[in-house]
Amino acid sequence: MSNLTAATPADPIPECPHCQKPMPLCICDSVTPLKNRLGLLILQHPQEQDRALGTARLLAKHFADATLRVGLSWPSLSKALGQPIENASYWAVLYLGSAHAADLGAEGEILALNRKGEVADNQRALLGKLEGVVLLDGTWSQAKALWWRNPWMLKCQRVILNPAAPSRYGRLRKEPRKDGLSTIEAAATIFSGLEKRPDIAETLNASFERMLTRYREVQTEMPELAPKRVAKDRRRGVRRGKRA
Numbered sequence: 288m289s290n291l292t293a294a295t296p297a298d299p300i301p302e303c304p305h306c307q308k309p310m311p312l313c314i315c316d317s318v319t320p321l322k323n324r325l326g327l328l329i330l331q332h333p334q335e336q337d338r339a340l341g342t343a344r345l346l347a348k349h350f351a352d353a354t355l356r357v358g359l360s361w362p363s364l365s366k367a368l369g370q371p372i373e374n375a376s377y378w379a380v381l382y383l384g385s386a387h388a389a390d391l392g393a394e395g396e397i398l399a400l401n402r403k404g405e406v407a408d409n410q411r412a413l414l415g416k417l418e419g420v421v422l423l424d425g426t427w428s429q430a431k432a433l434w435w436r437n438p439w440m441l442k443c444q445r446v447i448l449n450p451a452a453p454s455r456y457g458r459l460r461k462e463p464r465k466d467g468l469s470t471i472e473a474a475a476t477i478f479s480g481l482e483k484r485p486d487i488a489e490t491l492n493a494s495f496e497r498m499l500t501r502y503r504e505v506q507t508e509m510p511e512l513a514p515k516r517v518a519k520d521r522r523r524g525v526r527r528g529k530r531a
């Protein structure tokens with residue numbers, strides 16, 4: 288009877304209502320929201336459930352103007368955002384298609400693409416008029432699903448990142464692409480670049496570092512909080528409906 292708690296596997300570790308991380312991994316109390324000029328819309332795939340290492344909610348908490356939606360499709364940018372947007376081309380969507388910045392031979396950390404997926408000629412004009420940014424949160428394949436299920440994104444300005452440094456995740460998380468940044472790192476690059484505010488990148492990257500440090504500290508004491516992403520990725524390769 289006395290070990291009832293230990294014998295109940297469903298006994299939950301309390302979670303933060305803001306970042307939805309298990310409390311031991313929460314760093315919310317160290318976050319002071321920044322005033323952002325550009326709007327931020329984060330669309331999170333419903334199956335993105337890496338609560339331990341996910342960064343979307345932590346990112347949203349950093350900005351005074353940020354909207355996070357969980358789902359697969361929305362009829363328009365306005366509906367996704369919950370406010371009318373007259374011209375979707377003034378919003379950027381971080382594109383995760385086949386265009387790799389390195390292959391395009393372009394310079395700069397943020398690149399606007401044209402309709403053909405090539406680096407656009409008028410970078411300054413296209414990036415300078417932007418009013419907001421849409422980020423797709425999930426694994427690469429989840430982000431791709433979000434892209435295909437929301438055709439209104441074709442009206443947005445596609446941008447890709449050409450990050451100067453690799454992701455701080457290091458070996459903690461297996462990303463399908465070498466240059467795959469966390470959502471908070473992607474936002475750090477985009478917002479500091481477009482708003483010309485290095486302090487945004489410093490703040491976001493510092494928070495991400497704090498989150499990872501906390502994660503590493505907690506990992507040894509509470510291994511159940513470790514993400515199960517590697518196992519998930521393996522399972523994805525197996526076709527469903529072919530159960531023995």
Ligand SMILES: [Zn+2]
Pocket residue numbers: 303304305306307308313314315316
């Ligand atoms: Zn929290």
